[in-house]
Amino acid sequence: MTKVTLDPHFDDAHSAGEAKRAVRQGLGVALATSAYGISFGALAVAAGLDIWQTCVLSLVMFTGGSQFAFVGIVAAGGLAAAPSAIASAALLGVRNVAYGIRMSPVIGAGFWRRAAAAQFTIDESTAVSLAQRTARARTLGFWVTGIGIYVGWNLSTLAGALLGDVLGDPRAYGLDAAAAAAFLALLWPRLRARQPIVVGVAAAVVATVLTPVLMPGLPVIVAAVVAIVVGWTNWLGRSTATDAVEPDDVAEREGLP
């Protein structure tokens, strides 16, 4: 709990105020995030998944970026692109490993508690938790945000899937453009330094250039190599370790899954 002990004011009155603030923030983020589960549900059904498959993605996978990537690639390449869809979802889920490492001391001991915490470890719950200043507020912020989004996201996914099912041709409603906009909105808050901007532009170019020569799904996977090369060499990066880690308030400000 080294991060928590940085706070010098740890009296009870202060602590109660901090806890209340964490709960309020968590509920706000949960509400905003849950709302666009509707777009995920509609896009998943438009991509060819049935309502149950769509709901299982939100219930089990429960990490928005990976879910959008999975249905986006299946929409483009069908079942033949499924291996690429799985790989893209997995690669986008890699950041949750980093979140788990940072949340581990906040969650504390106990097998079931840690197992449950792992499922609720996403952008928002990590961001809200780490933005708090006391140990209790950090723990509360994590659970309120994580459980709040889990409930809201799954309900809105079901609503979106039912809606998408009655809509018909997804292109007539601009759902293909909506998917592109969703990816852009997820990407936007991460483009705050030169290094991620260069990686983003390069990856987009690589994916576009490779589209005519590779089967759907693969260009996205190959574009990920850009991140590994730049990340490994820290080209255009800053020298200190903490700068490379995403700012704690990214999800809180922008509300991404």
Add this chain to the structure above:
Amino acid sequence: MTMWTAVLVAAIVCVGLKTVGYLIPARWVEAPTPLRIADLLTVALLAALVAVQTLAVGQAVVVDARVPAVLVAAGLLLLRAPFLVVVVAAALVAAMLRLWGWAA
């Protein structure tokens, strides 16, 4: 592979990744390179998905109603519009352009 297999495999892999973070020794936190790569991976994949979702139809690169829709989305993001507003606006732009026959 059936769609169910793909859905379940992808979901289980993602749950596994979430769990791994809680099993890794804390001293790994001090290693900047893996964290930096994890962060940039997210950026690269999302950017590639934006490009493909905007320009690709199967294996063809096509400029259609999605391009102006995504430009509108980018403008709204610059104005700090919320996620849902951005997504709905992009859908509306594409749908209207197609309805009026101004773009494919």
